[in-house]
Amino acid sequence: MSGTKAQQAPLAVIVLAAGQGKRMHSDLPKVLQPLAGKPLLTHVLECAAALQPAATHIVYGHGGERVRAALGHALSVGDASLPLNWALQAQQLGTGHAVAQAMPHVSDEQMVLVLYGDVPLVRRETLQQLIELAGPKAVALLTVQLTDATGYGRIVRNRQGEVQRIVEHKDATATQRRINEGNSGILAAPAKLLRRWLAKLKSDNAQGEYYLTDIIAMAVKDKVKVRPLIAPTLAEVLGVNDKRQLAELEAHYRRQRADELMAAGVTIIDPSRIDLRGVITTGRDVQLDVNVVLEGPVHLGDGVKVGANCVISAARIGMGTVIRPNCVIENAEIGASCQIGPFARVRPDTELADDVHLGNFVEIKKSRIGRGSKVNHLSYVGDSIVGSQVNVGAGTITCNYDGVNKSQTQIGDGAFIGSGSMLVAPVKIGAGAVIGAGSTITRDAPDDRLTLERSQQRTIEQWRRPTKKT
Numbered sequence: 001m002s003g004t005k006a007q008q009a010p011l012a013v014i015v016l017a018a019g020q021g022k023r024m025h026s027d028l029p030k031v032l033q034p035l036a037g038k039p040l041l042t043h044v045l046e047c048a049a050a051l052q053p054a055a056t057h058i059v060y061g062h063g064g065e066r067v068r069a070a071l072g073h074a075l076s077v078g079d080a081s082l083p084l085n086w087a088l089q090a091q092q093l094g095t096g097h098a099v100a101q102a103m104p105h106v107s108d109e110q111m112v113l114v115l116y117g118d119v120p121l122v123r124r125e126t127l128q129q130l131i132e133l134a135g136p137k138a139v140a141l142l143t144v145q146l147t148d149a150t151g152y153g154r155i156v157r158n159r160q161g162e163v164q165r166i167v168e169h170k171d172a173t174a175t176q177r178r179i180n181e182g183n184s185g186i187l188a189a190p191a192k193l194l195r196r197w198l199a200k201l202k203s204d205n206a207q208g209e210y211y212l213t214d215i216i217a218m219a220v221k222d223k224v225k226v227r228p229l230i231a232p233t234l235a236e237v238l239g240v241n242d243k244r245q246l247a248e249l250e251a252h253y254r255r256q257r258a259d260e261l262m263a264a265g266v267t268i269i270d271p272s273r274i275d276l277r278g279v280i281t282t283g284r285d286v287q288l289d290v291n292v293v294l295e296g297p298v299h300l301g302d303g304v305k306v307g308a309n310c311v312i313s314a315a316r317i318g319m320g321t322v323i324r325p326n327c328v329i330e331n332a333e334i335g336a337s338c339q340i341g342p343f344a345r346v347r348p349d350t351e352l353a354d355d356v357h358l359g360n361f362v363e364i365k366k367s368r369i370g371r372g373s374k375v376n377h378l379s380y381v382g383d384s385i386v387g388s389q390v391n392v393g394a395g396t397i398t399c400n401y402d403g404v405n406k407s408q409t410q411i412g413d414g415a416f417i418g419s420g421s422m423l424v425a426p427v428k429i430g431a432g433a434v435i436g437a438g439s440t441i442t443r444d445a446p447d448d449r450l451t452l453e454r455s456q457q458r459t460i461e462q463w464r465r466p467t468k469k470t
C-alpha cells in the first residue's frame, strides 16, 4: 500500500489562516506579522511550494481581505511561482469547518495536506515524510512530544500504541490531560475520505466548534489507518499567538539559520546575535561578528570578514574583503580584497572593483568605483563613474542634484581629488588630474593637470580680536 513516489496522488495544500489573532494586539493581521522580515504566512507558503502541490488553498476569515491583498494570486518563490486560491470562512466555526471551505476546490483523487498559517517553521522534510505516510486508505498525523501539553489536543492511543482519536484540551478528562503527546494540527488525508468525514462533523463539544481533529476517530471507525509522525523538533510545530511567541520563534529561526551557515563552515561569533534572512551563500572561512544582519540574496566570498553591527542586503561581496563595524550595504556588488568602513554606507546600484577602500562616514550611491581607488573619509560619491587608482580626499562631495535632476560625475584613472572639493555635476575630471583642496569644480578638469578654484588668501594686519569691556 505504501505507494512509491510516482504513484503519489496530486497534492492539495490547505492553509488555515482565518483566525483573528486578537492576542497580537495589532492592526496587522496575525499571519502577516513578520518573522525574520517576512509574513508568517509566507514562510508557510514557501515551505508548501517546495512540495510542488497541484493547488494551494488559503482559508481566510472576516477581515482577512488585507491578507489576501498582501499575498495576491501567486507567490513567487525563486524563479517559480505558486498559484494561490483563496477560500473565505466568513465565521470561525472551527478547524473542521475551515478545511471544509476549501474542499469544493479539491478533487477526490487528491491528497490533502492541512497546514496552519501561524505555524511558520515547519520543515519541508517533515511534511514530505508525512505525505509519504498517508495514502488512499491512510491518514498521517504530525504529533509532538511536550513537557506541558496544556491547550493542545491530546493524542489518545490504545495499548498497541495505535492512535484512536484526538481529544481537545477543553474536552479532555483529567487522565487524558496527563497525555503529553499533542496534536500539531498538521495532517495529510485523502480528499475523498476527508470530504465524507467533514460532512459528518458535529459541534457538540466544549467549544461548540467543528473540530478537524474529530476525523481521526472517524478514520479509526472506518478502518482507515492513522499513521502518526512525531515532529523531530518542537520549533517546527510551534504556533504564534502573541508577540512573546513571535519573538521565541524568531530566536528559533535565528538559531536554525546560524546552524546552517556554521555547518557550511562560517565562523559566527555569537549565533544568538545575528539575523540571517533570505538566501545566503558563503565561501570558505567567512567570519561574522555580532549583530550582523544579512538579508538575502547575499553572497560572501572566501575569507570575507564582516564586523559588528553591519546590515548587508542584496549584495555580493568578493573574496577577502573586510567590512569593518557599523556599515550598511544595500543592493551592491563589492569586489575582492576591498576594505569597507567602519561607518560606511553603500547604497543601491553601486559596484566596487577589487581593492577599493571606503573609510568612515563615506556614502556611495549608484556609482562604479575602479580597482584600487580610495574614498577614505567623510565623502559623498553619487551617480559617479570613478576610474582605478583614484584618491578621493576627505570631505569630497559630488554635487549630483540640482533640486530637480540628477547628474553624473566622471573621474578618470589615477586622479587625485584634494580634500573638501565640491564636484558640481555634470562634470568630468580627467585621468591623472589633480584637484586642489577646497575647490568647487563646475567645469571639466583636464588630464594630468592641477586644477583648482580658490579665492586669494588674505591676512588682515590691523585686525584685533574683540575684547570684553571692563
Ligand code: UD1
Pocket (backbone or CB within 6 Å): 016, 017, 018, 019, 020, 059, 089, 091, 092, 093, 094, 095, 096, 097, 098, 116, 117, 118, 151, 152, 153, 154, 166, 168, 182, 183, 184, 185, 210, 211, 212, 213, 239
Ligand atoms: C488546534 C487543534 C489542536 C491542536 C492545536 C495546535 C482542533 C480542533 N484543534 O487547536 O488539536 O493541538 O491546534 O496548535 O483542530 N482556524 C481557522 N478557522 C477556524 C478555526 C481555526 O482558520 O474556524 C485556524 C487558525 O487561524 C489557526 C488554526 O486554524 O491557524 C488553529 O486554530 P486554533 O484556534 O489556534 O486551534 P486550537 O484551538 O489551538
Ligand code: CA
Pocket (backbone or CB within 6 Å): 239
Ligand atoms: Ca493555536
